[in-house]
Amino acid sequence: MNNDKAYLLGLIIGGGIINPTKSNLIIVLPYKRWGKVISNPIRAGKIASDILLKVKPVFENEYDISVTFNPEPEWSIVCTGNLEKLTDDLHKFGIVNGGELRKNAGIENLIPYLCDENLKRQFIAGLADSIGSVVNSHRRFNDDYQIISFEFSGDNFRLVFEICQLLNEIKCFADQILWNHPNQHSGNDRYYGHYYGTWKKGFKIRVLLDQYTKKGSFVFNAKLEAAKENIEKEKTEEHEANSCLDRRINVNGIKPVHIDEDNFWIPKNLRGYHFVHHKHLCAMFGCPYVPKNQLKPILDNLECYITPFTVITKARVDQINKILESEEVLKNRTYTKYEVKVEKLIEIYKRDPNTLIWGNSKDKSGYPVNKVLQALAAVLSMESRTSRGKRTSGNFIRSIEDAISNDTIKHINIYMPDKLTPIKILGTNFGALVGPENPGVYKKLIEKDSEFGYKVRAIREEDFE
Amino acid sequence: MSNEQTFYNEILDYLILQLNSNFQAMGKKYLITGATGELKKGIDKLIKDKSIFPSLFLTVFADAVAPLDLDIFIVIMNAKGLFEILICEIKDLKAVGLKELSQLIGYCLISDSKLGLLINVDGQISPRLTTILHNNPDITNITRIVGVHQGKAKEELDLHEHNLGVMKWNSITKRIEYSNAGKISSIPKLCELISNYLE
Numbered sequence: 185m186n187n188d189k190a191y192l193l194g195l196i197i198g199g200g201i202i203n204p205t206k207s208n209l210i211i212v213l214p215y216k217r218w219g220k221v222i223s224n225p226i227r228a229g230k231i232a233s234d235i236l237l238k239v240k241p242v243f244e245n246e247y248d249i250s251v252t253f254n255p256e257p258e259w260s261i262v263c264t265g266n267l268e269k270l271t272d273d274l275h276k277f278g279i280v281n282g283g284e285l286r287k288n289a290g291i292e293n294l295i296p297y298l299c300d301e302n303l304k305r306q307f308i309a310g311l312a313d314s315i316g317s318v319v320n321s322h323r324r325f326n327d328d329y330q331i332i333s334f335e336f337s338g339d340n341f342r343l344v345f346e347i348c349q350l351l352n353e354i355k356c357f358a359d360q361i362l363w364n365h366p367n368q369h370s371g372n373d374r375y376y377g378h379y380y381g382t383w384k385k386g387f388k389i390r391v392l393l394d395q396y397t398k399k400g401s402f403v404f405n406a407k408l409e410a411a412k413e414n415i416e417k418e419k420t421e422e423h424e425a426n427s428c429l430d431r432r433i434n435v436n437g438i439k440p441v442h443i444d445e446d447n448f449w450i451p452k453n454l455r456g457y458h459f460v461h462h463k464h465l466c467a468m469f470g471c472p473y474v475p476k477n478q479l480k481p482i483l484d485n486l487e488c489y490i491t492p493f494t495v496i497t498k499a500r501v502d503q504i505n506k507i508l509e510s511e512e513v514l515k516n517r518t519y520t521k522y523e524v525k526v527e528k529l530i531e532i533y534k535r536d537p538n539t540l541i542w543g544n545s546k547d548k549s550g551y552p553v554n555k556v557l558q559a560l561a562a563v564l565s566m567e568s569r570t571s572r573g574k575r576t577s578g579n580f581i582r583s584i585e586d587a588i589s590n591d592t593i594k595h596i597n598i599y600m601p602d603k604l605t606p607i608k609i610l611g612t613n614f615g616a617l618v619g620p621e622n623p624g625v626y627k628k629l630i631e632k633d634s635e636f637g638y639k640v641r642a643i644r645e646e647d648f649e
Numbered sequence: 650m651s652n653e654q655t656f657y658n659e660i661l662d663y664l665i666l667q668l669n670s671n672f673q674a675m676g677k678k679y680l681i682t683g684a685t686g687e688l689k690k691g692i693d694k695l696i697k698d699k700s701i702f703p704s705l706f707l708t709v710f711a712d713a714v715a716p717l718d719l720d721i722f723i724v725i726m727n728a729k730g731l732f733e734i735l736i737c738e739i740k741d742l743k744a745v746g747l748k749e750l751s752q753l754i755g756y757c758l759i760s761d762s763k764l765g766l767l768i769n770v771d772g773q774i775s776p777r778l779t780t781i782l783h784n785n786p787d788i789t790n791i792t793r794i795v796g797v798h799q800g801k802a803k804e805e806l807d808l809h810e811h812n813l814g815v816m817k818w819n820s821i822t823k824r825i826e827y828s829n830a831g832k833i834s835s836i837p838k839l840c841e842l843i844s845n846y847l848e
Contacts, residue, residue: 185674186670186671186674186675186836186837186840187667187670187671187836187837188835188836188837189837237826238826241826241827241828241829241834241835242827242835244829245827245829245834245835245837245838246835246837297674299673299674300669300670300673300674302666302667302669302670303670303674401822401824402822403822403824404822405819405821405822408821408822409821
């Protein structure tokens with residue numbers, strides 16, 4: 185191992201695809217619009233020069249491989265020649281040497297060779313140059329917190345975990361990990377990705393950019409310059425990220441137990457479990473940086489953070505009906521059209537958006553008024569085709585008030601089930617389901633089988649008794 | 650202070666970091682330190698500051714070496730006190746050519762250092778020098794016969810090697826970049842050479 189190999193391995197694991205005949209290696213740089221020749225020719229020129237002046241000599245020196253590049257359809261570094269030395273190294277470091285490495289590689293055996301902080305930093309630099317996105321839309325809430333996002337597709341949970349550990353070791357603490365798991369990508373809709381859409385949106389390790397530029401490294405000028413441009417947008421002083429151990433865990437509201445939690449696609453050690461927070465997933469991998477003292481009280485009261493139903497599902501009426509047919513407890517329900525004074529709901533919402541309605545205040549059960557109104561606004565919006573996807577544009581309360589004043593709200597009906605299961609809000613073509621909170625009942629569904637392993641079984645009729 | 654001087658310390662720190670790291674990965678335990686400025690006084694100061702062990706080899710060298718104003722020099726020493734010196738000539742030019750390489754060769758010959766790097770900050774290597782280095786690689790791998798003027802017999806003559814490389818310092822990314830010109834084409838290759846000399 186040496187500093188140059190560490191960098192190349194980062195680059196290769198980030199984007200490398202090895203041809204099965206091992207005659208060439210292509211490193212795909214998923215820059216998308218950020219690196220497009222047409223939209224940003226100056227940056228594209230810099231990327232080309234980075235490949236030729238920085239990557240090429242290192243590949244030639246270390247592996248006697250010649251390097252060229254393709255800017256279209258996606259930027260890629262094309263390595264040709266005798267790959268034997270390289271594949272020997274990949275074998276030695278325990279990296280599977282075939283196919284798309286980011287999807288199937290592990291770095292468990294490589295890590296001991298990255299024996300000091302500098303080599304780890306070189307490896308991460310290779311990853312940053314390939315899959316570290318510095319698109320200026322990566323922010324935390326506003327421009328003041330710029331982010332570099334290490335992005336991975338596929339189901340290689342272990343690699344994401346290992347890379348996050350390495351980032352920690354060079355003091356580039358992850359601001360957030362977005363795991364490619366339904367609890368992360370579908371925090372409201374139990375059915376998203378099962379009947380429509382997809383929750384498989386990839387992994388992201390998000391690191392504060394000023395932290396990364398201080399402690400991490402880029403080899404590509406194009407990346408570093410873009411990172412510096414983004415940092416210039418920050419209005420306040422440099423941000424110092426805290427180690428995960430010193431960070432607060434906030435779980436806002438309840439999350440549905442997703443219908444795909446036991447999907448075969450999810451690795452066995454995670455399959456069937458419910459996760460309330462990204463650090464909960466980290467804990468399942470045994471990450472030593474998880475603030476257990478903050479996570480445990482949440483897990484001890486998990487029934488307050490989950491629902492076996494959806495929180496809010498927005499879909500076409502036929503999809504809503506299909507969902508209602510798909511689960512026994514939903515199928516058995518009798519629905520009654522409910523005459524609702526929407527103005528009254530808005531009044532309740534304005535007093536306290538988290539108020540539970542149509543339940544039992546003693547059990548802390550009922551439907552969150554904010555979700556009911558959001559769903560109503562979404563259906564109105566989808567019906568009038570003004571929504572961006574399924575999101576309501578603008579202030580959702582105002583859109584409901586507009587619908588009340590122009591009387592279009594009369595086309596939307598709310599249906600109440602005979603037990604505390606989701607309500608239906610239906611228009612002509614579109615509808616929504618809003619699930620109730622009911623911690624007393626949900627507690628019965630939780631099974632704990634390890635320190636952080638919590639499974640939530642499907643709800644049954646008898647659970648309501 | 651000339652513009653190139655502003656880069657001396659960051660280049661020195663970078664090289665020491667990379668050498669340390671690579672030697673550690675190779676399982677070699679060497680003491681690595683360096684300085685900018687005059688070589689003789691610089692070594693004395695490193696010894697005085699206890700940055701390096703005053704081995705007999707090093708003190709003899711420091712006594713004998715001619716005063717030389719260098720941009721950067723790095724001392725790499727093994728546990729037995731054997732050492733090598735890497736001399737870095739830093740330039741901040743549009744392109745470095747034969748003139749600058751010749752200056753480095755001169756320093757290496759005079760100080761009897763086996764290792765030299767010509768480093769241009771954010772600049773290029775002139776096309777003429779590139780052609781020369783590619784067509785005539787021996788220019789950066791010089792073997793000098795020592796002892797002729799002392800009247801030594803042919804079989805008693807010493808052969809002293811000098812290896813050179815030409816690299817670039819990227820002041821934006823704060824990293825060394827390679828031109829692949831010269832015997833020392835990369836930092837890992839430099840480490841291999843040093844390790845061979847010190848074993």
